[in-house]
Amino acid sequence: MASTAPATAPLDAGTPGNMADVRRSNLALVLGRVVQSPAGFHLTRAQLAAATGLTKASVSSIVLDLLDAGILREVGLSRQGERGRPGVGLELNPSRGVMGMEINVDYIAAGVTSLSGELVVKEVRERDNRDSASGAVMSALAALALGVRQAASALGVDVLGGGLAVPGLVEAGSSTVTVAPNLGWVDTKLDVARLLPGVPLGVSLFNEANAAALAELAHSPHGRDFLFISGEVGVGGGLVLNSELFTGPEGNAGEVGHIVVDPEGTPCSCGGTGCLETIAGQDAIFSAAGITVKGRTRTESMADLLGALAAGSPAALTAVQRAGRALGVAVASASRVVNVRAVVLGGHFAVLDQWLHGPLLESLAKYAPGALPPEHVITSTVGDAGALLGAAGSVVRSLVEAPYRLQA
Amino acid sequence: MASTAPATAPLDAGTPGNMADVRRSNLALVLGRVVQSPAGFHLTRAQLAAATGLTKASVSSIVLDLLDAGILREVGLSRQGERGRPGVGLELNPSRGVMGMEINVDYIAAGVTSLSGELVVKEVRERDNRDSASGAVMSALAALALGVRQAASALGVDVLGGGLAVPGLVEAGSSTVTVAPNLGWVDTKLDVARLLPGVPLGVSLFNEANAAALAELAHSPHGRDFLFISGEVGVGGGLVLNSELFTGPEGNAGEVGHIVVDPEGTPCSCGGTGCLETIAGQDAIFSAAGITVKGRTRTESMADLLGALAAGSPAALTAVQRAGRALGVAVASASRVVNVRAVVLGGHFAVLDQWLHGPLLESLAKYAPGALPPEHVITSTVGDAGALLGAAGSVVRSLVEAPYRLQA
DNA sequence: CTTATATAGTTCAAGCGATAAACTAACTTG
DNA sequence: CAAGTTAGTTTATCGCTTGAACTATATAAG
Numbered sequence: 116m117a118s119t120a121p122a123t124a125p126l127d128a129g130t131p132g133n134m135a136d137v138r139r140s141n142l143a144l145v146l147g148r149v150v151q152s153p154a155g156f157h158l159t160r161a162q163l164a165a166a167t168g169l170t171k172a173s174v175s176s177i178v179l180d181l182l183d184a185g186i187l188r189e190v191g192l193s194r195q196g197e198r199g200r201p202g203v204g205l206e207l208n209p210s211r212g213v214m215g216m217e218i219n220v221d222y223i224a225a226g227v228t229s230l231s232g233e234l235v236v237k238e239v240r241e242r243d244n245r246d247s248a249s250g251a252v253m254s255a256l257a258a259l260a261l262g263v264r265q266a267a268s269a270l271g272v273d274v275l276g277g278g279l280a281v282p283g284l285v286e287a288g289s290s291t292v293t294v295a296p297n298l299g300w301v302d303t304k305l306d307v308a309r310l311l312p313g314v315p316l317g318v319s320l321f322n323e324a325n326a327a328a329l330a331e332l333a334h335s336p337h338g339r340d341f342l343f344i345s346g347e348v349g350v351g352g353g354l355v356l357n358s359e360l361f362t363g364p365e366g367n368a369g370e371v372g373h374i375v376v377d378p379e380g381t382p383c384s385c386g387g388t389g390c391l392e393t394i395a396g397q398d399a400i401f402s403a404a405g406i407t408v409k410g411r412t413r414t415e416s417m418a419d420l421l422g423a424l425a426a427g428s429p430a431a432l433t434a435v436q437r438a439g440r441a442l443g444v445a446v447a448s449a450s451r452v453v454n455v456r457a458v459v460l461g462g463h464f465a466v467l468d469q470w471l472h473g474p475l476l477e478s479l480a481k482y483a484p485g486a487l488p489p490e491h492v493i494t495s496t497v498g499d500a501g502a503l504l505g506a507a508g509s510v511v512r513s514l515v516e517a518p519y520r521l522q523a
Numbered sequence: 524m525a526s527t528a529p530a531t532a533p534l535d536a537g538t539p540g541n542m543a544d545v546r547r548s549n550l551a552l553v554l555g556r557v558v559q560s561p562a563g564f565h566l567t568r569a570q571l572a573a574a575t576g577l578t579k580a581s582v583s584s585i586v587l588d589l590l591d592a593g594i595l596r597e598v599g600l601s602r603q604g605e606r607g608r609p610g611v612g613l614e615l616n617p618s619r620g621v622m623g624m625e626i627n628v629d630y631i632a633a634g635v636t637s638l639s640g641e642l643v644v645k646e647v648r649e650r651d652n653r654d655s656a657s658g659a660v661m662s663a664l665a666a667l668a669l670g671v672r673q674a675a676s677a678l679g680v681d682v683l684g685g686g687l688a689v690p691g692l693v694e695a696g697s698s699t700v701t702v703a704p705n706l707g708w709v710d711t712k713l714d715v716a717r718l719l720p721g722v723p724l725g726v727s728l729f730n731e732a733n734a735a736a737l738a739e740l741a742h743s744p745h746g747r748d749f750l751f752i753s754g755e756v757g758v759g760g761g762l763v764l765n766s767e768l769f770t771g772p773e774g775n776a777g778e779v780g781h782i783v784v785d786p787e788g789t790p791c792s793c794g795g796t797g798c799l800e801t802i803a804g805q806d807a808i809f810s811a812a813g814i815t816v817k818g819r820t821r822t823e824s825m826a827d828l829l830g831a832l833a834a835g836s837p838a839a840l841t842a843v844q845r846a847g848r849a850l851g852v853a854v855a856s857a858s859r860v861v862n863v864r865a866v867v868l869g870g871h872f873a874v875l876d877q878w879l880h881g882p883l884l885e886s887l888a889k890y891a892p893g894a895l896p897p898e899h900v901i902t903s904t905v906g907d908a909g910a911l912l913g914a915a916g917s918v919v920r921s922l923v924e925a926p927y928r929l930q931a
Numbered sequence: 932c933t934t935a936t937a938t939a940g941t942t943c944a945a946g947c948g949a950t951a952a953a954c955t956a957a958c959t960t961g
Numbered sequence: 962c963a964a965g966t967t968a969g970t971t972t973a974t975c976g977c978t979t980g981a982a983c984t985a986t987a988t989a990a991g
Contacts, residue, residue, distance in 0.1 A: 129552070130552075130576060131549055131552060131575060131576045131577045131581070131978085132544070132545040132548040132549055132552075132977095132978090133545060133947090133977080133978055133979080134542065134545060134946090134947050134948050134949090134976095134977070134978070135947085135948090136540070136545065136548075137540040137541060137542065137544065137545055137947095137948065137949075137977095138947085138948065138949095140540040140544075141539055141540055141948090141949085144537070144538075144539060144540075159968075159969090160968075160969065161967075161968055161969075167539060168538060168539045169539045169949080169950095170949070170950055170951070171968080171969065171970085172949075172950070172951080172969090172970075172971085172972095173539070173948080173949055173950075174969095175969060175970065176948085176949090192957095192958095196959085197958085197959080197966090197967085198958070198959050198960075198965075198966050198967065199957080199958060199959075199965085199966040199967025199968070200956060200957040200958050200966080200967050200968045200969080201957075201958065201967085201968075202967080202968055202969080203968080203969085339772070340771075340772045354860070354861075356771075356772075357772070361861075362862070363748075363764075363861055363862025363863075364747070364748045364764075364765070364862060364864055365862050365864070366862070367862050368860065368861045368862040369860065370859045370860075370862075371859060371860065372859075373859045373891065374856045374859050374860065375784075375852050375855050375856050375890045375891075376783075376786065377786060378784065378785060378852055378890070385891075385892075386892040386893065387855065387889070387890045387891050387892060388889050388890055389890065390890075444783050444786055447783050447795065448782045448783050448856045448857075448860070449856075449860045451778045451779060451780075451781045451782050452762070452776065452777065452778075452779065452782065452856070452857045452860045452861055453762075453769075453771055453776045453860055453861060454770070454771025454772060454773050454774070454775050454776040454778075455771075456772055456773070481795070481796050482783045482786070482795050482796055482797070482798075483781065483783075483793075483795050484793070484794040484795060485794065539949080540948095540949090541948080541949050541950080541976090542947095542948070542949070542975085542976050542977050542978090543976080543977090545976090545977065545978075546976080546977065546978095549977090549978085567939075567940090568939070568940065569938075569939055569940075577978080577979095578978070578979055578980070579939080579940065579941085580940090580941075580942085580943095580978075580979070580980080581977080581978055581979075582940095583940065583941065584977085584978090600987095604987095604988085605937090605938085605987080605988075606936070606937045606938065606987065606988045606989070607936085607937040607938025607939070607986075607987055607988075608937080608938050608939045608940075608985060608986040608987050609938085609939075609986075609987065610938080610939055610940080611939080611940085932991100933990100933991085934989100934990085934991080935988100935989080935990075935991095936987100936988085936989075936990095937986100937987080937988080937989095938985100938986085938987080938988100939984100939985075939986080939987095940983105940984085940985075940986100941982105941983080941984075941985095942981100942982085942983070942984090943980105943981090943982080943983095944979105944980095944981090944982100945978105945979085945980090945981105946977105946978090946979085947976105947977090947978090947979105948975105948976095948977095949974105949975090949976090950973100950974085950975080950976105951972100951973095951974090951975105952971100952972090952973090952974105953970105953971080953972080953973100954969100954970080954971070954972090955968100955969085955970070955971090956967100956968075956969075956970090957966100957967085957968080957969100958965105958966080958967080958968095959964105959965085959966080959967100960963105960964085960965080960966095961962100961963090961964085961965100
């Protein structure tokens, strides 16, 4: 598994630049190449110099810093059997890792990946978090994270930092959840730091769909610009522009679940009317398909729906096709606003793809012909673990952008 | 009149950084402050050092470069009457200017502003460009631009570069018009360089609404993030994020005219269905209001519409209110995708504001309550000249971001 | 009128990072 | 084993920011 795509750190606009910024930028450039390189393939200093455009002298100096910081490791010789002195292979230090954590409606999870993105340990604990106080959930997660961290440590992997994904709106760059409807949280400040006491890179907070979008980016066959749409109880979204997660000035860009797809439609939990979620969210589909939700888990209800679809139930087929058409309208509108080049479907949209896909493309062709090629509408390549992996990968991204943070 | 807001140039991600980049960044930082400062107020080196965080020594060196390049000029002493040695005021060299040009359906225009954004000369020539070959239009514009350039020169203003605004989609960073429906152009490559032969900063091409959005930014009471929506024959848009025009990977982001506002609606010229433009474009409003278009200029038709509205014509009122509600739906959807914090209405939307405003806000409250405060929906502060001024201002922006280009 | 004080701007040595060229190291080929 | 080839380090140089010292020019106080 590859890791998150890197983005070298630019000089901060609005603040003076000095030579330390140049160093940071070039450090990020070199480290980014290493992170990008395929697993098992070890770049040498000379190859890094050629790839980045830096001189060999600069790369040597930069690599020295990264070795000192324990981020990189030398690994044997490469290029054996060819002429000339063989280079020394470099790889991300496998004894350093990052943790991804997730709070969802009916479970909490924590997992550690290496810096190159390979999953080392993962644990999921079922837990009904609906209307649970955030403090109680965080305590349970802290306990889970401690266990996973110790398990990773036993395997020789030291955790440098973590990311937490929650199903709700997150204020940009803060640790406050503005609103998480399915958890019943409003303006909830989370003490994320206590999940991983003492880690040098800290813990950051993400919206679930945004984190999953980052995970898609890491495995990206879809390039640097795409819209990830995740079907859960609600409909979430993550917008990736130029290989960066775009969250907007207030942190809630990419919320495609509340694009208006039917002005004559029904009220939405957000207070709006005719939002995508009122047609394509899980509750909406189950209800339109005549699937029982009460007293059953979501997994069971989804199994019922798949059974009904396989059996050719007209109600189920109609419900899913309607969701597909609504998705088409939403994608049409979104693609006008930000010129998205690809759409990645996750959550139940991936599961239902064989029934959704046709109506979605038809609807997209009707409302925004030529906006994006049909083959650029694809399903998730990461799957369920997306939010967890994306949250973990975000720590690697921040490490690449500011490698110096480890050396302090 | 203030000029475009500056944005300091970051190091290019993906390329090695060196000390020249630091210089460029700091040059942009200093020059940006000068551009931002209110007209008539002259910053000194010491004030620039305090404002930017650079040392006095660095600022002195940077200012020297900018003086040598002829971008800045020293102007008398400031801070008289206070203790201590008075500073030397600095201002943008008033003998340097930039040209804005515009090709529209029924006219061409060219104007020169100083680097600080004051209009020095402007000329508009009526000309029916509908289905006119691009070469012929460009020849006419080149002649007009030559005259305006000479007039500016006679007033002591030397033109450094130019921007051209056209009513059509522009491929990002190129000089190709992908499609301009009202001009009848498709995939048209424009030889923009010949409009201003020999200028050091060249000539760049913009979509009309995008250029107008840049002009709004310069006069911005709306902050760093807003969506500009321009009502013309079509409905154009310009998206400003973090004080930068956001055009998307292919250059056609912000095209709010083709957001789906009525899935049951009528076909659009773009091939889609129920786009905003089919309800809020000029033709749609005139037609719904029963206003004659054939054989009349757009100005005359608009006067008729305003007359009908003043007279209380139900058809006219209904048509405009419907357009307002459609705008509300489009803004609701757009604000979910990119989290816009303000909306600026231009073109006929500004003219019709007193009838549009209420329905727009009602509709926005219905479809996206709380997405943005009502007082953040405002009308253009620049007016008709927006595209021209924005195109000119874009040259100042590029000068700020890469001041070295003049010194070569 | 002289001296103290305050502020603006320049000069100079130091530090740091990238660069290019020379150099050392380690391997393959003939 | 010598020649050729590629990897990586060393060294001198350049450019830019910084901080401190210094010069320049004003007002305020005695």
